[in-house]
Amino acid sequence: MSLPAVATAVAASTSLSSVSPRRSSPASRVPAPHRRSLHGRLLSSSSSSLSPLAPVSAVASSPAAAGEAASRKKLIIFDAEEELAASLAEHTAELSAKFAAERGAFTVVLSGGSLVKALRKLAEPPYLEAVDWSRWHVFWVDERVVPKDHADSNYKLASDEFLSKVPIPAGQVYAINDALSAEGAAEGYETRLKQLVKDGVIGMSPVNRFPKFDLMLMGMGPDGHVASLFPGHPVVHENQKWVTFVKDSPKPPPERITFTLPVINSSAYISLVVTGAGKAGAVHKALSEEHNTSDLLPVEMVSLQDGELTWFTDKPAVSMLSRI
Numbered sequence: 001m002s003l004p005a006v007a008t009a010v011a012a013s014t015s016l017s018s019v020s021p022r023r024s025s026p027a028s029r030v031p032a033p034h035r036r037s038l039h040g041r042l043l044s045s046s047s048s049s050l051s052p053l054a055p056v057s058a059v060a061s062s063p064a065a066a067g068e069a070a071s072r073k074k075l076i077i078f079d080a081e082e083e084l085a086a087s088l089a090e091h092t093a094e095l096s097a098k099f100a101a102e103r104g105a106f107t108v109v110l111s112g113g114s115l116v117k118a119l120r121k122l123a124e125p126p127y128l129e130a131v132d133w134s135r136w137h138v139f140w141v142d143e144r145v146v147p148k149d150h151a152d153s154n155y156k157l158a159s160d161e162f163l164s165k166v167p168i169p170a171g172q173v174y175a176i177n178d179a180l181s182a183e184g185a186a187e188g189y190e191t192r193l194k195q196l197v198k199d200g201v202i203g204m205s206p207v208n209r210f211p212k213f214d215l216m217l218m219g220m221g222p223d224g225h226v227a228s229l230f231p232g233h234p235v236v237h238e239n240q241k242w243v244t245f246v247k248d249s250p251k252p253p254p255e256r257i258t259f260t261l262p263v264i265n266s267s268a269y270i271s272l273v274v275t276g277a278g279k280a281g282a283v284h285k286a287l288s289e290e291h292n293t294s295d296l297l298p299v300e301m302v303s304l305q306d307g308e309l310t311w312f313t314d315k316p317a318v319s320m321l322s323r324i
């Protein structure tokens with residue numbers, strides 16, 4: 001199926017946040033012809049639980065304006081990975097312009113995995129020229145505790161595939177200290193974040209005093225893990241630290257550092273990029289109406305206090321959802 005350039009957008013009728021046309025950030029530096037509507041099928045909800053099984057009935061807007069409170073969730077389903085990558089680039093560029101105008105800085109957090117390849121269009125025209133890369137500050141939501149030039153390093157992956165292609169000042173790319181143990185690297189990264197909050201580079205959630213990153217770009221594993229928060233692992237319940245570590249990750253390599261859930265949930269925006277049939281079971285569990293609270297996947301625990309979570313998916317990933 002090929003969808004029109006203007007997205008077919010549907011929203012859960014009981015929890016529709018808005019039916020106004022999509023607004024672009026007034027501060028956007030992206031040339032107008034490139035400010036297209038999001039491709040794909042969009043389901044939007046302002047409630048705390050996204051409900052794709054609810055009746056759908058209205059055309060919904062895309063990202064809300066600055067300052068709009070409350071948690072919003074959206075699900076966009078793309079026909080093709082090219083469309084997903086184009087939409088992800090557009091959404092990210094608009095947020096870059098918004099936060100650069102509002103705060104003079106744009107704090108972006110990356111995961112590893114397939115997410116990084118999905119960012120490739122940001123390093124191409126028009127975004128390569130239009131985005132104000134000097135405002136970007138780049139962090140990792142999780143990192144493997146390996147040398148920075150190791151094939152398993154998330155820093156290396158992002159550098160090779162994305163960061164080396166865009167002019168972000170080197171001093172604004174915050175890798176972990178790869179000379180330290182997992183404990184030391186996690187502690188060191190948290191100390192660095194605290195300093196950057198003091199310096200005003202990273203925002204602070206007024207609600208819980210956790211750091212408030214502008215945008216987290218993350219993938220999800222087939223088991224429903226996000227960052228290096230794996231199902232059943234005790235670090236999923238860490239609620240004091242900003243950054244912690246695991247030494248027994250079920251996904252290799254075993255030693256990793258990871259942001260904790262309160263930090264993830266304090267973000268202003270999250271783009272969760274989830275594609276492929278291998279993720280369908282976890283997507284179904286995360287987006288179905290029934291949530292067994294004793295058995296939540298880490299991805300089900302991603303719940304923004306005051307922000308917008310957008311799922312960028314494809315049809316195989318949502319193939320187990322029955323009514324969308």
Ligand SMILES: O=C(O)[C@H](O)[C@@H](O)[C@H](O)[C@H](O)COP(=O)(O)O
Nearest residue numbers: 111112113114219220221226227
């Ligand atoms: O370092 C990591 O392993 C990641 O940060 C991890 O959380 C990843 O994002 C997911 O496993 C999804 O990866 P894929 O998109 O490649 O499946």
